[in-house]
Amino acid sequence: MSEVPDGVSLSSFERRPPRPTATMTMTRDGDEGVEVLLGLRSETMAAFPGYWAFPGGGLSRVDGAAVESLEGFEGPEAKAIACILREMSEELGLAPSENGLVSIPLDARQQIIADKHRYLPLAQEGAFPYETSSLRVLSHRITPPFGPIQFDNAFMHYHAGPQENVPEIDLEPQTEFTEIMWDTPNNILARWAKHEIKVAPPVVTLLMEIERTLERKERDMVRAAQDISERLPGRRSILFAHGVEVVPVKTATLPPADHTNCYLVGDPEGEFILVDPASHLREGMEDLANAVERHNGRLIAMMFTHSHADHIGDIGLLREAFDVPIWGSDYTSQTVACDRILIDGETLKLGNQNWQVLITPGHHPGHICLSGDAGLIAGDMVAGIGTILIPPHTGDMNIYMEQLERLKNLNPHLLFPSHGPVIALPDHKFNHYLSHRKARHDAVFAAVKAGLQTLPEITKVAYSNTPNAHPILSEDQTLSHLMSHQRAGLLVEHSSKWYVNNAKP
Helix, strand or coil: CCCCCCCCCCCCCCCCCCEEEEEEEEEEEECCEEEEEEEEECCCCCCCCCCEECCEEECCHHHHHHHHHCCCCCCCCHHHHHHHHHHHHHHCCEEEECCEEEECCHHHHHHHHHCHHHHHHHHHCCCCCCCCCCCEEEEEEECCCCCCCCEEEEEEEEEEEEHHHCCCCCCCCCCCEEEEEEECHHHHHHHHHCCCCCECHHHHHHHHHHHHHHHHCCCCHHHHHHHHHHCCCCCCCEEEECCEEEEEEECCCCCCCCEEEEEEEECCCCEEEEECCCCCCHHHHHHHHHHHHHCCCEEEEEECCCCCCCCCCCHHHHHHHHCCCEEECCCHHHCCCCCEECCCCCEEEECCEEEEEEECCCCCCCCEEEEECCEEEEECCCCCCCCCCCCCCCCCHHHHHHHHHHHHCCCCCCEEECCCCCECCHHHHHHHHHHHHHHHHHHHHHHHHCCCCCHHHHHHHHCCCCCCCCHHHHHHHHHHHHHHHHHCCCEEEECCEEEECCCCC
16 A cells, blocks of 8 residues: 555545354364364465365355244344354254264255255255254454454354264365364464464464363363353454564555554564554554553564555654654654664564564665564555555656565565455465566556557556556556656656657657
């Protein structure tokens, strides 16, 4: 993202109420203790591709009809229970019965996968059981405001008993999960902390809560689940990775984003820094202060990736709240009083973690990324939602693409953007950005080579495949491409007209 160009008025969007969803935290008694079921989401999935997550999905009219037509669905969570039973039938091929979990007949499962509306008539025909009394709602959580759509998720729980009583799960009929895993919360969290696997952030914090509660309840999962469900949940951290926590801060940025991600980066029990504490509002300041207070480590600095307004908070209030030095690049120090100038290639030792400083201009001079075992703090080099603008006068499209190639070659575990959710498949994101920008870059040059000279007519041709793009932003980005070609010596500008170099009359 970046500051919106002068003269551009972008209509803000109103957030709709969160969409209701439900996920299943299924447990069993294994050889090493309580085990939890996770599925590896296919890389083709829109949400959390390549992550280990709970089965589940969105509540629908089908689930409302099931509540009205089937026995045993009562109370405010009835629709969520109906939803998770349907999702279990599709994704796992399992159903709870009075005698424990049973496999759903393959034909019935295939019908539901093909058309979820088939769930209700099949249940009414007795094709499979739908016992509800053993399901419990552990908690609810509304997803952070990373994008225009939020979800109010009900975390359901079902304890399946001894592992020998749990049927084998056949993933063949469905396409959401490519693998399944039964393991203890401790083992899953240990692998996650070593960056061996990617686990969805809400799953991480719930596994932590389960493990803490099992310790208090003599490793009895049924008692632990009851305890969790009866307690009011506290404010949970959003853990993108071990050593990377995020606090979304309300900012005036480029829609559809309306928040900037502030990251707590560093050792969870050692030194850490705040990256892009962009808050100007009391609510955002309180969120940051609460996150710092919850953290088990010691805050040693605030760092800004760059000096765009949607990344720089109220410096006076930030210094008053945290009383720690400010770090930034030499360019950022021209507008923000930095106590330490960071240089390309230096290493920040934050407790037991090392993060390398990368100066990555292109979007903005002096832009900083941080590279560590957990992944890449990417700033505005990429976005989890929306697009990245390259300002014509302070940015450079050629340099931006060179820096994208540099970052791609690091092969980061995850990408932590300033706007939007964590990016689980960095290579896919970099390839998309590079191919998209290069195609536009070439189209702009080709338009000038074909004889087009004015910015509007060049824009019209270069953006012919994107007719719904904002007209002023399209011209702004076309100008950025033109000026990058000019800096490279390929184009020249004269009297607001553009020519191939050595072709100007």
